[in-house]
Amino acid sequence: MDDRGSTLGPDPDLQAEGMQLGADPEMLELRAEAATGPAGQETQANAAALLEQRRQRRYLVRALLRSPTFMTGLIVVLFWVFMALFSQFVTQSPTAVDAMHTLAPPSAAHWFGTDDLGRDVLARTMAGARSVLVIAPLATLLALLWGGIIGLVAGFYRGITDEIIMRLIDVLLALPIIITSILILSLLGKGTAIIIIAIGALFTPVVSRTIRSAVIGEREREYVMAARLRGERSAFVMAREILPNITQPIIVEGTIRLGYAVFTAATLSFLGFGLAPPSPDWGLTIATERIFLQIAPWTVLFPAAALASLVVGVNLITDGLGRVFSK
Amino acid sequence: MSAVEQPVHTPDAAPAALDVRDLEVTFHRRGRDLPVLKGVTLRIERGEAYGLVGESGCGKTTLAMAALRYLAANGTVDAGRVLVDGQDVSTLSEEAVRKWRGEQIAMVYQDPATALSPAMRIGDQVAEVFRYHEGLGKAEALEKARESLRRVALPDPDATLRRYPFELSGGQQQRVVIAMALAVNPHLLVLDEPTTGLDATVEAEILDLIEELRGRINAAILLITHNLGLVRRLCERVGVLYAGRLVEEGPARDIFTDPRHPYTMGLLRCVPSFGMNKTDAALQTIPGTLPALGEPLEGCVYSARCPMAKPVCSRREPDLYAWPGDAGTRGEAEAEAMPADPAAYSPHHANPVGEGARHARCYFAAQVAEMPTTTPVLAASLEARGATEGAVLEIGDVSRAFKDGRKRLTAVHHVSLDLKRGETFGLVGESGSGKTTLAKCVTGLIAADSGSVTFEGKLLRATAGRRSQAALRAIQMVFQNPDSTLNPAWSTRAILTRSVRKLAGARSGSVRAKVDELSANVRVEPRFLLQKPGDLSGGQKQRIAIARAFAGDPTLVVCDEPASALDVSVQASILNLLVELQTNEQVSYIFISHDLAVVRYISDRIGVMYLAELIEVGSAEEVFNPPHHPYTEALLSSIPTLDFDDPHERVALRGSMPSLSDPPTGCRFHTRCHRVLGDICVNEVPPFQEAVAGHTYMCHIPPDELLAMQSAAEPAAPIEK
Amino acid sequence: MSDDQYRRDYAQHLIEQVNKGQMTRRQLLVRASVFGFSATAAGSLLAACGGSSSGGSSASPAPSGSSMPAPVMGGTIKMIGPAPITEPDPVTIYDQGGIVLVYQFLEYLIDLDDKNGLKPKLAESWTANDKIDVWTFKLRSGVTFNDGSPFGAEDVVTSFERILNPKSGSGALSQLGGVLSPGGTKKVDDLTVEFHLDKPFADFPYMVSGGNYNTAILPRNYNGNNTKNPVGTGPFMMKNYVAKQSASFVKNPTYWGKDAAGNQLPYVDGLEYTMVEDNSAQNLQLQSGAVDVQPQTVFQGAQALFADPNLRVDIYPGTGIREVAFNVTKTPWQDKNLRQAVAYCLDRPAINKALYDGRSNLGYDTFWEPSVFAGSPPSTPRAQDYTKAKQLLSDGGKSAGLDVTLTVAKYLENPQLAQLIQAQCKPAGINVTINQLSYTAYYAGSSSDYYGTTPWINAAWDITEWGSRPAPGIYAAAMLLPKAVWSSSHWNNPDFVTAFNQYESTVDEATRTQLATKLSQIQQDDTPIMVPFYITQLRTQKKNVYGIQGPGSFYCDMSQAFMAA
């Protein structure tokens, strides 16, 4: 007689989570009220609690392993990580030019064909994972770092500090992203490190907004007040009290940004601001080989498919994690 | 657990409004099956009001949701049946369920603010019911909605129809929810904590309304609450739920006056009876906590916490015996005859055994009245403590306003008071009256706009950030919400260690010892120090929070509703702890609560706030006895008590609280006062009148006149239970 | 010496050259055109040579002449190409988009034909004095600007004085600098103009041709507002110009030009030019049939166009190059050995194959494209020879290997060329790092000292693209002479300078050819620049479009273009 399958059944998370936090939780408190209970019972309860923790952890791992979404994503991403690390042992050199065999269609010698300089597309596609897997995560981390600091400061101090920071962020967000990237890259120059910094900088305003709102939600919580009543310095409160409690939104924002970082790195390459040849970077390859799409589609479609698969893989992992944790 | 199908009532009897039989509900979470309801059987006759009580997490709401066929996707009914009006709800088609909900069964929810669709006008929300259940057109449905609102005594129903939920006060919102629930005359009305979160005065209003409506509607009521007072006022019969088990059931009066299950007894004893003071006795508590969901339980579900438990209790679960029949005789006999070898037990049946009005799931129901008390012995005599002379804290003419858009809300308006060492000053008033703001001005979490806070003769800086470490150490705070008071990312030990370092200035060698001492003082076992707050119960969290406040041997601790989010038994133990610490440490408290019984219990002096003003100050006893401010009078009268013989008339307050941005002229209370004199109240700010030395109130009515009025109207608030 | 005498002598000289085998028949035609012979006259010269053709073009000449159907009047031809970077002011334009537009409504004294020869346009004939430092141009009579004002010597004088004035900002100043100074252009009569040069200059007619695109003849009262009030003598009039989007032209009803049959030119009623930066997008438009003509087709991605049955890609011999310049003032390129070492690493046929599908001509590390410019190549193109390269490296003290950076703009096939160089250098132990800049960044420089800061002049080693230059002297003056402002190599070879000055001041084709050979050899040996190939020019049009004149690239004369039914 349950309403399972109905679109309008109550939300399991609501009942599961809300019950723990709500004024009348249905989920039972897991721990004993220690003050006056018989000792034996407490030990038992404690053991049960530890057991429960371990069970939960084991369950999560098992559930993740059983989740097709998560596993597919994991396999795809691990595949690319593996390729990034070991592609040079698996395939030919991604930069070996063979000017006499350019734009050759897929064959036994070149499974994915060759590109406009006669390089093996398979080798380049495999090796192309490297730059993305370096740039995107690092850029995301950087954006989280900067955005985190700005968001923490703005959200924690509020008032005039917040007002000024948010106005500046408004300005940056109002500027077309293309202009911002031209600005940043003109200022900084080029190279992998610069691209990481540039993408990190591009994402900083958005990230800092997200983190700011998370901080605002957190700073009025009572443990923050308790810290202030202890005479803690602001930096301590931000870094040690608030920060550990906004990891959830930070992780969510991070996974979203990760996908966009892949995207942005490719777009920067497309616009001529990204990596320099002969890097087998996917974005760069797509941008430069794009003109051969009609006559030699393999030069573009394989790296495009690789890019798409990595992105889908990341999204599958995010999705799978979210679903398993929310159960 | 096999449920033996057995008719509780003869088939020819009219079908019950709700007939739950051997209901078992299990939740599935992270790969585990967690039984929430274990073979619950209960029956509510037509027109009957049935109260289901128990601590948080007993399974009360799950029962209600199962009755409405609205379990979460991860919850399943494993066994048993739910019949509403004789109809098995599991057999209904989707469309039938839809019609059945609203027409035959309806619900009123815990938090009216979130139970109403925020973006839809009240009129549309109420009219919806008529449109979809009676097929009325828009205009007709709206007309009927107006009628419904009138029925729940909403002022100006026409205007209310056009309003949005957020424009209504909590009480008005709940009236709307009730109007919606009663729109199509359901046969069963489920009230799920209908007054939790509402102020006492509003709660009283809602109770009055429900009581009044009961006379006019034909619906049976299932009231789910942890508030025993509510049950006493509304219900004929009561069921007590513990860990998914119905442990006792019977007529309300009998249950409250003569409980026959140790758990029921424990619950009743936890509630501080009104008028009781900390100098009288420590509060009763129930040891231990509810078993965790899914925790394997042998024997009686309550045996682990039961002060009467005998070995037999944890071996086999007792049946729900009829009282005074089987429970007194057969139960004990069965317990006596219990073989020592568990393997020899016959599969027991957990259903009510024998006919009767009362049942208790205890072998030793007959002995419950003599259940030993578990009152902790107070460490030192409270009488000996006594407040020393000389003010520790003086609040001089403090005001504080907030900006809300263009509006300026005055949260604290020219408040002055003082506090002696070792004294507890209770601060009461409805939500939004400025209690917490005042407390935060004292601790420096909020800077006062004007006025002074003097501590031990020295003027304190306005904000905590500018105060000396000594001043911070001396004034600490315990917060209301146990879930956010501790940093969830830190281990309990880390929290206490940090506080000891910062507040006691202790060096590393002594820190550990000090942390252990603190946790021992608040009765938290050392092993819990390894855990994070998320793994602790609400009570434990509050204990840690208290330990944190006491880390630097404070002089003053501001307690902002430290126990109001906790179950009664936990609340009692927290209050006991505070009293004990005060006795040992000679600390002063500012104790904020909207629960008058609690404030009365713990406070030496009490201040009553209304609309940002402190309108009455005096000793606890004096404030709660006439002559007192008419507002205090109203507050007191709104407390639901457990006393069935309490004849007191409730003083109804008119309207809802005016806006802080535009407070009434003259006496701020005049818009709602039942003793308003006339223009003087509207035009002139009343003076402070002195009832007796040290007891002043802000009113135009002189003490003797007021005393006369109030004595005539009602007897003094009950002191004796 | 009268004009006619001069011409007869020169004609005789040319015929001898051909007969001696020192000049190809094609080169004869080109040289003849420089000295103002009409096509008919040049044809009779060629006939006088007798013997078989020794024409040495490896790029097939444009097929537009062959199997051309009869012209069809009317219709509008839709063209596609990049937008002008700036306003298409003929005085200051420098980019393809601007040149293509200007070509439609303005004219030059001389036009380029599709073999890089010269043909009369606003000038009917021209002659030089003996010293070849004074050139006399007879102007076409009966020409009017499309605002009705007559064309005459005054317009020519003001046009040249304008671009020679530094305030005009014309890039032509860089080209004409040291050749023609302000005041050097003199009106003789209404239809005669004399150019008094600073020095003898045999290739001068090229400097006033369409090949020096800023020398378009503007009305004397030209006020700089070209896009708003376009006045010219050309076959079309610009009707509408929307910056960055499109330009449209209608035929100039009073145009002076007539075809051989005496029909009024142009044939078509108008032109529409759509501005699209992206080459792939241009190609897609061509393939979809949305446009008719792409004046300049870039090799990369053009394979699809070759394969398209509805399109015809014409290939013109070109002198465009990619100058891979070693900055000889910067480490390690002061050492000739190292420069040569790199040159021996290149596999030119492979590069040609990879970048141009083998359709360009192999380069000799000199701008002297042998099939276009007179002067035989010094030898065969350098073949890849790693032994030699390694030897040279060790001679240069870099036997352990060489680490160098190659700066390149993300433009055309330059990045690919850089990568090929990188890959081909590696086996010799030369590790090339590619520093790829955006086009803008590559050509950017500080406003206070542009030529001292811009990457394309100051990088140690870079690749710069050069469009077709009609005469070798133009290249040398701009690229390799010590005073050349665009000298990425900063090369200063006194032998080369001396030989070049001689070359420019002599009319004797035998001497010129010898000098040309010498100049090429000096260049090749010293290797200040590498020229791996000479790019042929592609122009793509629909199968039914005929009659476009000009040697490919952006020199695109549409006056005789038409769309067959």
Add this chain to the structure above:
Amino acid sequence: MLRLIGRRLLLMVPTLILASILIFALAEVLPGDVGRSILGPYATQEQVALLNHKLGADKPLYQRYAVWAGNFVTGDWGESPVLKVPVRPTVMKALGNSMVLAGFALLLIVPISIVLGVFSGLRRDSALDRAITVSTLSMTVIPEFVSGVVLLYIFAVWLKWLPVTAMPPQGSNFFDRFYYLILPAIPLMFLELGYIARMARVGTVQVLAMPYIRTAVLKGLPRRRVIFGHVLRNAMVPTVTVIGSQVGWLIGGLVVIETLFVYPGIGKLMVDAAQTHDVPMLEAAVLVVAVIYMVANLIADIIVALLNPRIRMGG
């Protein structure tokens, strides 16, 4: 409400001033200068210096800014020194074109992503939900130049179903214009689909968890009524906000799409202006885009306020 709008409009002023200053500074750090842009790499240093002097480009930054800003606020947006065309009509025309394209794309994006998002939110955890979530998100992070080229190749070159450009020939009627916009709009749609659909899904899931939905269901309302009357309206709040803020991304995506589909829009204009140091053009283009961005956000907030009476009345 009106006050809210007024306040927000007022707040735009400092934002725009800051933005315009930033753009001026940007033009400074970009390599090259305006004189060089106009005259090209082949002009002499002296010529460039002369031209820069004539254009006033050699004056200090603040002076140039003051002059420009003074003219701009009086409505004189000046003339592009590079293209020699008046800035205002050029920018406005390009903006108009871009707005038509972006507007058309939004017309596709908004309903599709909302329907997909709400649908997967309602069918939470079903296979369909996963498919929708993963596929839309993946579309979002596939660069538009990839999807654009592939689509162009398939539909315009290969199948010849759709035109290869985004601009219809002159004299085409109103509906033709949209026929030409279908192909360019799709990559733009991809660009935004995932994010908006995700928000719609999250919004739906959150609203479904709200107690008032329980109220509505237990009132016995039909499912349709619950979804359309109670769920959607509230679920749209975060979605609308996101749509507003995504306008920025959309314009970012326009640059590539406009190049690819030969569309004379503001994105291309902006990038060209930045590269040629065409400061008046760049300033005007960026500022109108910023205004569009802010107005889009304002409109989103107004819609949110309309959806949420609390904000509407509190404002």
